[in-house]
Amino acid sequence: MSTRTTPADVPAAEERSRRTWVLAITSIASLLVVLDALVVATALTAIRTDLGASITDLEWTVNGYGLSFAVLLMTAAAAGDRWGRRRVFAAGVALFTLASLVCAVAPDVETLIAARVVQGAGAAFIMPLALALLSAAFPPALRPRALGVFGSVSGVAVPLGPLVGGAVVEGVSWPWIFWINVPLGVALLVLALTRVEESRGPDRTLDLPGLLLAGAGTFGLMWALVQGGSVGWAVAGLVAIGLFVAWQRRAAHPMLPLHLFRSRRFAAANVVIFFHWASAFGVLFFIAQFVQEALGYGPLAAGLALAPWGLTTVIVPQWVGRSVGRFGERPFIVAGLGLHSLAMVWIALVAHPAAGYAAIAAPLVLSGTGIAMCLPAVQSAVLTSVAPQFLGKASGAFSAMRQLGGAFGVAVLVVGFTAAGSYATPEEFSNGFTSAVLTGAGLAAAGALAGAVIPRKG
Template identity: 40%
Template sequence: MRLSQPSGRWAIAATALGAGLVLLETTVLNVALPAIARDLGTGMAGMQWTVNAFALALAGLVLFGGALGDRYGRRRAYLAGLGLFALASLLGGLAPAIGWLIAARALQGVGGALLVPGSLALVQAAFHRDDRARAVGAWSGMSGMAGAAGPLLGGAVVDAAGWRWVFWINVPVAVAVAAAVSRHVPETRDEGAVRGRLDVAGAALAAIGLAGVTYGLTDTSGGGLLPEAAAVLGVLAMIAFVLVERRAEAPMLPPALLSHRRFGAANAASFCIYGAVAGMFFLVPIQLQITSGYSPLAAGLALLPITVVVLVLSPHAGTLVTRFGPRAPLTVGAVVCTAAALLAVRIGPDASYLPDVLPAVVAAGLGISAITTPVSIAVLSAVPDSRAGIASAVNNAVARAAGLLVIAALPLLANLPEDATHSPRALGHGFTVGMVACAGLFLLGAAASWYGIGRPDAPARSARHRHCALTTPMVEPPSNC
């Protein structure tokens, strides 16, 4: 496909909207958390699990979802995940208790694990090499815009119709996206992935490892040895996962992928940056509503500049990466996000919007706009095209696991009590600690980007065709150069 063709533009829109649904659900829900806590009678742990049940299933199974897409067809996996996501959204809106809602969120994560890796892999495999950077940029901008629009949409929906519609609104969107994908997006798969058995053991160990560590970090108020035992079990499962992947016939995480320096560095940067983004988007809407006294709609409107900035700047990120490579934009974006987290410390009981909230929000929009496209291109350009599905899945797993662990750990690190939603003073103190911690993660991400991804011109050079001489035929560059 070419980006200038109508079919190419339809393919970008359809795949980006599906991935955007996953991002949208995360940011929409964060604004709705205080209303959910009041309606279903839960506290900080319940809010954490409402977010983390989704992230846990997504992070634990996204590698398996990528492997299924590579083997059986990425479009097929994408559509299956979309259907499961819509069903889980319907059930989540019907939740009579927090346990039901957490289970529905976990089912949403399973659906997301099927559709998210296939989304970017379909773009990478379907577009002409010369258009890939701009196609990935357009995909990142559209899907990122959906996530950035979440706070405003969530606030408006919660105020106008109640938090249950935060889930129900996904259903008609999913139906429309499925129709567009079925008509406009071609099927692709990794022909080399049809051999060997699926790595079920690896998928189970990854899920158990993340679940154990997350439970150990989250359930710290119940007493007893269960949280510590769960954390130890999680660490042991992760160690076992690494050992199994080395011996598996068709591993979810091929060890050869990790031999690519740029691939490893891009994923290290993803872990730090997306973990910090998740921490900010979890705490800021709660702080605005509980400590600063904003309504859900007002909190969404307060974060609206993020949406505007991402909408305006993200389409240009692919062009910047083509010209300068991913290292410089990604590093600058992470540094700007560091400033955003430090500026957010000013959000408190007496915060005024223009001097205290707006600078942090605008800086966050600028930083996020510069991050999403470079990190995706850095990951995908480090591996052969045939491994696009698993590379995308690994990057998504890293990003989701980072958000999962940061959201589980931040309340513990910030000493937030279970009833923090009823204690603005305790929440305000913990919020300050949390924002400083997020700023530190952003800086680590900037360092990983600058020192690990490579020279600024390397990706741009590798994206061009090479000639041995003017009289020789054109050859393709190595896919992992």
Template identity: 45%
Template sequence: MRRGSPAIWAFVITSTAGFMAALDNLVVTTALTAIRQHLGGGISDLEWTVNAYTLSYAVLLLLGAALGDRLGRRRIFTIGLGAFTLASLAAALAPNIDALVAARAVQGVGAALLTPVSLTLLTAAVPAAKRGMAFGAWGAVNGMAVAMGPLIGGTVVEHLSWQWIFALNVPFGLILLPLARLRLTESVGPNGRLDIPGTALASTGFFGIVYAVIRGNDDGWTSGPVLAGLIGGTVLLLAFLAWERRSPAPLLPLRLFRSRAFSAVNAATVLMSLGMFGSIFLLSQFLQAVQGFSPMEAGVRMLPWTGMPMLVAPLAGLLAGRIGGRNVIAAGLALQAAGLGWFAAVVSTHVSYAAQAPALVLSGVGMALFFAPVATLLMGSVRPQEQGVASGTNSALREVGGALGVAVLTAVFTAHGSYSSAQHYVDGLAPALWVGASVIGVATLAILLAPRRDAADAAGAVMADSAAAGARDAEAEPLAQPTA
């Protein structure tokens, strides 16, 4: 890629925007204590500062891709980036916790619009021979954002204020918006149909369930609003599945789940995110509220967990080539579960960091072994022309798992503990971590349901299976044509 070429511009613009969107998943975790001290509110309010983003991001991600196909990918990218930037400013200026939660929800909408089309825009700009390198770099940038989120958030909070974790998005967004308009080429996709009913059913269903789990301990699990959320949310999700079976342009193509490998990978992804995100939400606050570390010190101490994938991922790729992606993912999940179980066993008000470190390292290695080969196994489980929607489905389910994780593990925490003292916090944290470890243990069993053959063999079989349908698929899904 030549300096100043369209490919370079596309990479810089899309990867920077993707970094911002991925960073906001975890950047807020080390700021939660400061937010609570400044804006007030209880633990359920803090949950919503995380879940308002992840939930809106998750349920609108696939719709964002479809909007890009229909209305133009560059147009949707700029709309999403604009919404994300304005919502970041609103979050920085939020006068109370409710305004912050609302701004976070709009941030999630913006991220859901810009993320799925950014990779498509990069694909169109990069020559086919160099796409592997470009995709790897794009993924590394996004992975680094997730890994560095707690550290960046803690550093900014300590040296500036919690508002700046959102305000720093604004100048980058204002720079990227005109660059996107001038340097990215507009294109549309082969399928411009939108599944509005499916999006509405999934969004309201997931919201109802997450709301009920968050409010269950405070309002009572048999209270009217909680029961309405649980029952209504479940009914809406069942209606969503029924609608997807008959929709001409389904938001979530259920036929993909006929593949045992695809189903296993996505089940493991949801459960892994549930246990991991919920645990990070609580542990980042434990390091500050109980152990007395500053936000930056807490972020640094989380690095053996969140930063380990940057070191271990290359090794995980080599291992996947030798023993198969399924086995590497299963090992990663087992190590992640062991790490959380270790932490749950040793946690106390005065536990030393030396006693915590092995648990954090185990969890970090486990995370790396999971995330490095999961994309390859996922893509090998579907036909080439279905890989885009398969990737979007997996990303959406990962975000849903994260939102449920924060809600479920915090519900366990509040059932046994509280913020009222260090001991009460530990009383709630330990059982929550045991639940997180158990959920990821189930994820280990789920991934073992995938076929034994490795991803390369699976991909080859899928390629052969789809060859006969190639001409029909080419007619049904013509290549996207650039527009002015």
């Protein structure tokens, strides 16, 4: 018996194809953005040797990317609402690709740092618009599942970053960690312009005072964290954020409507992602070093040691995406961050040079499972708690909180590390590492408490 396609089936098939393309394009773009935040970590020694970089130069090779990324997120979301989300997303991909090319051919460390700052700016115009385009393409009933796939793809970059960096540095040379972005970026640009439909927010008036105050506030806070807790910059950032909030209350066309925070789901979920990424990013920073400094692994072996953690970020988010509609986001957020926190306590109890990698393998899987459970659930809580016209602005706020959380987590865990240990010997590093991961456990517990405030979906 033959099957015939009726005219009514054609639009449905076209719609499914369109959504599949949007999901693939936005997920791969987010993978590149997260990957490039981490891939440099295992290449720093080679960069220092090749370009004669100082330790300060190396810090800015990492921090320059995150600084411009965080500062421009809200601006990117507003620009997408004003000029078109696809157009701004495509511009971000183009800028990211061009900056990657400059990073790859950089003749000195100053050029590399400048290109990394521009690369972070391109990333800022990708991530919030990717979430907004994805949310606009999928109706609320299908959105959690799509976000689960999105979370799986972008989440795998967390453990993949050190692995790719180590493999490329040992197998070829460090510029190739940037060269690989170029063909991928060009392909994404072409596909975004041909396969993604344009969408805009209803309010196309740019809130220039809001953009300036939000950028100044984010810059002040990020700079304070990058500089190791500079009080002056932190105060300046908080003052600018206070002025931003005051301006948003009276602005005719606010870039971040404060009424969104009247939703307990939206407000609590933004607090959750701050602590989620603070703990996850800060812990990864030290675990990648622990297997090298304390256990004596090389860059590639260190990346492979994180592979069990990475497998969970591929599998778990898809299951969560399918289950959120039935159980709501709160159980996955609370249980996920609870598991991650317990895993960090477990690692703190057993981590020592004499114990070896086997002692931390099981809690690493537990930690990865918890982190992977939380991310798609908290994304769903944010993006299903706002009206469609506010998706771009909600995505910008969410992404900014995530980046601020990452910088905060590294800064706080560094304080915990230096209070108890140093790089002098493997034993001294283990002492500091224990303090750092316990700090990470506390941050995860704070995120779980915030998640408990999210109301049951229904």
